[in-house]
Structures are given as C-alpha cells and as structure tokens.
Amino acid sequence: MARWRFLDGETLDADPHRREVIVAMDEWWEAFQFRADDLTALFSKKQEWDLPAWMHKYLGAVHPKLFWEFGPGIHTRHRLVITPEGRTELRPMVDVLLARA
Numbered sequence: 001m002a003r004w005r006f007l008d009g010e011t012l013d014a015d016p017h018r019r020e021v022i023v024a025m026d027e028w029w030e031a032f033q034f035r036a037d038d039l040t041a042l043f044s045k046k047q048e049w050d051l052p053a054w055m056h057k058y059l060g061a062v063h064p065k066l067f068w069e070f071g072p073g074i075h076t077r078h079r080l081v082i083t084p085e086g087r088t089e090l091r092p093m094v095d096v097l098l099a100r101a
Contacts, residue, residue: 003015003018003092003096004018004092004093004096005082005092014097021062021063021093022096022100024061024062024064024098025096025100026053026100027058027061028058028059028061029060029100029101031054032058035054039051039070040073040077040078040079043070043077045058055068059082062093062097063078063084063090063093065084065085065087065088065090066083066084066094067082067083067084067085068080068081068082068083074089082094082097082098
C-alpha cells in the first residue's frame with residue numbers, strides 16, 4: 001500500500017500505485033459532479049437508478065474498503081460521508097480523496 005503522508009520529499013504522485021489511486025480519485029469526483037443532478041433527482045424520488053452499483057464502480061475504484069453514506073445535510077440538501085470505518089491505515093488516503101474534491 002502506498003504511503004499518503006510523510007512522503008520524505010516525494011511528490012504525491014511519485015509512486016506508481018499512488019498515481020493510479022489519484023487517477024481513480026479524480027475520476028470519482030468527475031463522475032460525482034456529472035451525476036449531481038441525478039443524485040438530487042434520486043433522493044427526491046424523481047428518478048430511479050442503482051446508486052450502490054454506481055458507487056461501487058467509481059468510489060470502489062479508489063479503494064474497495066471505503067464505506068459511504070448519503071444523508072440529510074446541515075447547510076445543504078444532502079450530505080455524503082466517506083469513511084474507511086475501522087481501517088485506520090486508509091484515513092490518510094481518504095484525506096487526500098476529500099482534498100481533491
């Protein structure tokens with residue numbers, strides 16, 4: 001597994017595995033942005049589509065052990081939570097994922 005913190009002078013994309021994950025992160029956020037209106041329509045029951053399969057395809061490509069949940073937002077209509085649950089070694093990677101939003 002690639003290191004995500006304390007890179008000892010390396011750039012974030014210096015490691016080939018880490019670079020692949022960064023590409024998957026960027027693809028995830030691009031797909032998320034593209035489907036933003038569809039997500040709103042899904043949550044307001046104006047559309048039906050397979051959200052878990054879509055999340056598995058795009059967020060699962062970042063790491064298959066990431067968990068996610070949509071819920072009501074505090075300052076927005078909806079909120080997305082992405083967490084590594086008990087896999088604390090994935091937390092720095094999730095920090096990078098969120099920073100790339």
